[in-house]
Amino acid sequence: MLACKRICSSTTISAFRALRGSQVVLFGQVQRCLSTQTDGEVRIAKLLRQKFPxxxxxKVVDISGGCGAMYEIHIESSEFKGKRTIQQHQLVNQALKDEIQEMHGLRIFTDVPKQ
Known part of the structure; x- marks a missing residue:
C-alpha cells in the first residue's frame, strides 16, 4: 500500500476525477473536488457575507464529504478588531445559529486583516 501511495500521480488522480465526476476516490476515501461548492457551503457563505460585509x-468548506453535517469556516474581517478569539467565534456562531442546529460540528478560524 505504501508503494502505491508513493507512485500515485496527478494523472491517476485526474483519471479518478473523470470517472467520478466531482469526487475523487483515493485509497478507499472519497474526496470532493473543491472547484464546486455544495448548496450548504453557498448558503453559509451568503449568510456570513451579509453578517460580515x-x-x-x-472560505466555507463542507468537511463531511458533502452531506452538510460538518463545516470548516475561515473568515478574516476588520469587524473582529479588538475582540478576543472567543468573541470572534461567538459572532460567527450567532450569525449561523439556525444552521448550527442541523450540524454535527463546526470548525471556525477567524482573523483580523494584517495592514
Whole structure:
C-alpha cells in the first residue's frame, strides 16, 4: 500500500476525477473536488457575507464529504478588531445559529486583516 501511495500521480488522480465526476476516490476515501461548492457551503457563505460585509477573506468548506453535517469556516474581517478569539467565534456562531442546529460540528478560524 505504501508503494502505491508513493507512485500515485496527478494523472491517476485526474483519471479518478473523470470517472467520478466531482469526487475523487483515493485509497478507499472519497474526496470532493473543491472547484464546486455544495448548496450548504453557498448558503453559509451568503449568510456570513451579509453578517460580515467587511470580510476580506471568507472560505466555507463542507468537511463531511458533502452531506452538510460538518463545516470548516475561515473568515478574516476588520469587524473582529479588538475582540478576543472567543468573541470572534461567538459572532460567527450567532450569525449561523439556525444552521448550527442541523450540524454535527463546526470548525471556525477567524482573523483580523494584517495592514
Amino acid at each position: 467587511l470580510a476580506s477573506s471568507l
